[in-house]
Amino acid sequence: MNEKDFGYRDEKGFWIPNELLLPKPVLKDIFNLNKIFKNIFGFPGYLFPYNILWAVMALLIWFYFTPDINTMKNFNLDWCLFIYVRNAVIIFLYTSFFHLYLYVFRLQDNNFKYNLSPLENRSSKFIFKNQFIDNLIWTFLSAVPIWSAYEITFFWMFANGYIMSINFGSNPIYFIILFLLIPIFHSIHFYFTHRLLHTKILYKIAHKIHHHNNNPGPWSGLSMHPIEHIIYFSGVFIYLLIPTHPFLILYYIFYAGITPNAGHSGYDKIIFKNRKWLPCGDYMHYLHHKYFECNYSSGNTTFLDYIFGTFHDGSDISTKKTLDRMRKKV
Ligand SMILES: [Zn+2]
Numbered sequence: 001m002n003e004k005d006f007g008y009r010d011e012k013g014f015w016i017p018n019e020l021l022l023p024k025p026v027l028k029d030i031f032n033l034n035k036i037f038k039n040i041f042g043f044p045g046y047l048f049p050y051n052i053l054w055a056v057m058a059l060l061i062w063f064y065f066t067p068d069i070n071t072m073k074n075f076n077l078d079w080c081l082f083i084y085v086r087n088a089v090i091i092f093l094y095t096s097f098f099h100l101y102l103y104v105f106r107l108q109d110n111n112f113k114y115n116l117s118p119l120e121n122r123s124s125k126f127i128f129k130n131q132f133i134d135n136l137i138w139t140f141l142s143a144v145p146i147w148s149a150y151e152i153t154f155f156w157m158f159a160n161g162y163i164m165s166i167n168f169g170s171n172p173i174y175f176i177i178l179f180l181l182i183p184i185f186h187s188i189h190f191y192f193t194h195r196l197l198h199t200k201i202l203y204k205i206a207h208k209i210h211h212h213n214n215n216p217g218p219w220s221g222l223s224m225h226p227i228e229h230i231i232y233f234s235g236v237f238i239y240l241l242i243p244t245h246p247f248l249i250l251y252y253i254f255y256a257g258i259t260p261n262a263g264h265s266g267y268d269k270i271i272f273k274n275r276k277w278l279p280c281g282d283y284m285h286y287l288h289h290k291y292f293e294c295n296y297s298s299g300n301t302t303f304l305d306y307i308f309g310t311f312h313d314g315s316d317i318s319t320k321k322t323l324d325r326m327r328k329k330v
């Protein structure tokens with residue numbers, strides 16, 4: 001299993017996939033039932049491998065690692081702290097798998113690594129001049145507390161009847177549709193809030209922290225300024241408008257927390273023995289880190305970039321257009 005089967009390296013050593021990116025969903029395929037089925041159930045597809053994995057993780061967390069909703073009527077250090085520690089442990093174990101596999105034990109060397117440079121450890125833009133430590137600090141001292149604060153607040157609101165409630169038994173179809181649409185809703189929310197973060201003032205005071213990682217690693221995914229974390233997790237406010245169940249509250253916030261880190265791994269694929277592999281990095285988003293003013297979307301709604309004229313498909317023409325746009329902005 002070799003990167004040369006899927007792409008090539010340019011003269012600077014950057015890995016480039018053979019096929020140009022297409023906006024998702026592919027517009028010409030939206031009436032093709034065969035393609036729709038393949039996009040949803042194929043591998044890699046909408047469900048496999050990651051959305052199914054994250055859904056199973058969320059279910060396990062709900063059944064085994066979430067306090068009873070009735071105990072959450074009052075803020076109490078015990079259950080609030082439990083939620084912070086539980087989220088910190090999950091993100092630590094999950095992200096450590098990618099970090100150890102790819103960057104510490106280097107089990108596939110630079111195979112499928114977008115940028116051959118290692119993580120930085122002498123750059124003054126990072127705390128302690130070290131990208132890995134900087135990323136850990138923003139993750140555990142900002143991302144996880146704000147992720148947990150949203151979860152705690154929304155559980156508390158639900159327990160006290162401030163949120164319209166449903167249950168699976170009486171509204172199974174609504175429940176399942178909402179569950180399946182959460183990744184899409186998260187992608188759309190991400191696109192528009194990300195554009196907001198690229199406005200001059202918000203970029204300067206907040207979003208530039210995330211963009212220090214122009215060669216990201218797994219821990220860069222949640223490495224953001226607290227203002228960006230508040231905006232990033234704010235999609236959960238949708239539940240003030242529509243009826244929901246506490247599991248769906250958990251799932252939305254968990255989904256926002258768990259998705260970025262593999263996507264920022266810096267590797268397009270993770271390779272196991274016997275030529276088995278899993279998709280890993282998000283090339284679309286990697287191009288955003290490389291060229292800034294393009295590909296604000298990620299996930300399953302990248303057609304938004306296409307519609308708004310900021311889609312970078314990986315070609316030289318797209319790079320030129322992006323650089324022109326950046327010059328005009330300055
Ligand atoms: Zn990013």
Ligand SMILES: [Zn+2]
Pocket residue numbers: 194198207211288
């Ligand atoms: Zn950005």
